[in-house]
Amino acid sequence: MIPALALLATLATCVNQPADWPHEDFDRIECPQVYRIHGNAPVHQALNIVLLSAGFTEAELDDYRCGAGMMVEALLEVAPFDRYACSINVYRIDLAAPRSGLNFPDSCGNQVCSHTPPVWPHKEQECRDYAARAPGGLQGTAAIPQGRHTGNCINLDLEPRACPLEAHACQVFWPTGTGLRRLWPVSTCAPAADIVIVVANSGVWSGGGSEDMHTPLAMTTLVGIDADRTRGRLLVHEIGHTLGLMDEYAQTTAYNSPSEEPAFHEDRNLIRVAENGQMPEIPWARDCKDNQGGTACRTICNPDGCDDCTPSEGDAWPLVGLFEGGFYQECGVYRASQYCVMEDANEHDFCPVCQNYIAGIFDHMGMKTCPAGTE
Numbered sequence: 001m002i003p004a005l006a007l008l009a010t011l012a013t014c015v016n017q018p019a020d021w022p023h024e025d026f027d028r029i030e031c032p033q034v035y036r037i038h039g040n041a042p043v044h045q046a047l048n049i050v051l052l053s054a055g056f057t058e059a060e061l062d063d064y065r066c067g068a069g070m071m072v073e074a075l076l077e078v079a080p081f082d083r084y085a086c087s088i089n090v091y092r093i094d095l096a097a098p099r100s101g102l103n104f105p106d107s108c109g110n111q112v113c114s115h116t117p118p119v120w121p122h123k124e125q126e127c128r129d130y131a132a133r134a135p136g137g138l139q140g141t142a143a144i145p146q147g148r149h150t151g152n153c154i155n156l157d158l159e160p161r162a163c164p165l166e167a168h169a170c171q172v173f174w175p176t177g178t179g180l181r182r183l184w185p186v187s188t189c190a191p192a193a194d195i196v197i198v199v200a201n202s203g204v205w206s207g208g209g210s211e212d213m214h215t216p217l218a219m220t221t222l223v224g225i226d227a228d229r230t231r232g233r234l235l236v237h238e239i240g241h242t243l244g245l246m247d248e249y250a251q252t253t254a255y256n257s258p259s260e261e262p263a264f265h266e267d268r269n270l271i272r273v274a275e276n277g278q279m280p281e282i283p284w285a286r287d288c289k290d291n292q293g294g295t296a297c298r299t300i301c302n303p304d305g306c307d308d309c310t311p312s313e314g315d316a317w318p319l320v321g322l323f324e325g326g327f328y329q330e331c332g333v334y335r336a337s338q339y340c341v342m343e344d345a346n347e348h349d350f351c352p353v354c355q356n357y358i359a360g361i362f363d364h365m366g367m368k369t370c371p372a373g374t375e
């Protein structure tokens with residue numbers, strides 16, 4: 001378990017009026033039903049993931065159950081999560097919203113934001129297949145003896161920031177302070193929570209994740225987990241953020257100014273050249289590997305807008321080295337590999353350096369790898 005400061009917030013009583021957070025204690029008796037959908041490891045030696053539903057009505061909860069379950073299956077196939085699957089517990093909290101969907105604005109710049117939650121009739125067979133192979137079926141196994149079965153009492157009606165400031169897309173997706181204060185107390189209903197993941201009922205393909213809070217939080221949408229090929233990747237990209245990994249892509253539409261960007265950390269998956277031109281220490285220096293079996297950290301500069309850069313052929317690229325571009329900058333920031341899920345959540349899995357980083361955290365947490373052939 002990641003040592004985490006519990007955020008002491010409060011929860012609304014079962015009345016339809018704005019909550020007065022600072023003055024109300026969260027009563028555990030209000031807990032919604034929690035299900036165990038993967039793992040049974042001792043919580044102190046496990047990564048405990050808690051899934052929460054947002055914007056699903058009672059009638060839509062099966063879509064959430066199915067989407068969340070298939071997303072977790074996909075997560076556990078991505079390295080290094082596959083090796084540690086026996087030390088990962090996943091709890092799903094079923095929370096019905098009073099109405100379907102989220103509070104998106106109508107549009108953002110030229111883009112129409114989709115209020116309409118996706119409909120999953122085409123998933124019927126896929127969900128039946130999932131239910132047949134999942135431990136405990138579609139529902140899972142109750143992880144707390146009894147909880148309220150949803151209803152409208154506990155409202156996780158998040159207000160996502162879908163079009164912040166000058167943004168021109170509906171992609172940025174993060175709850176407001178009120179949403180966060182509702183979310184954490186509810187997550188404490190699970191036996192343990194190291195990462196909270198909100199699955200939102202939305203037709204916008206989007207996700208977000210941050211380590212800068214306790215408990216670290218990630219969000220993804222039902223549309224974001226719709227496709228087989230990307231549902232695990234979008235999730236692991238956002239979980240990567242909750243574990244401290246930074247975005248490896250050079251472009252951004254998510255932040256209006258550097259002051260909005262997350263903090264840069266020198267000891268993880270990126271390095272940044274100092275203002276005096278000095279290259280910092282490379283945290284992954286021991287892992288460098290060129291395509292000839294050498295171990296020097298070769299640099300591949302970015303020809304897109306960086307001075308004095310001659311493009312180099314892909315077949316000459318090192319497997320692990322220094323690739324220019326990352327953390328929303330074309331130049332002066334270096335990542336370890338050309339391809340990584342932190343660079344592109346559509347196409348790739350974790351690069352070797354990000355895998356090692358995560359495995360290091362898991363080892364530090366006391367998580368065990370699965371005996372061969374059991375994961």
Ligand SMILES: [Zn+2]
Nearest residue numbers: 340342351354
């Ligand atoms: Zn990476």
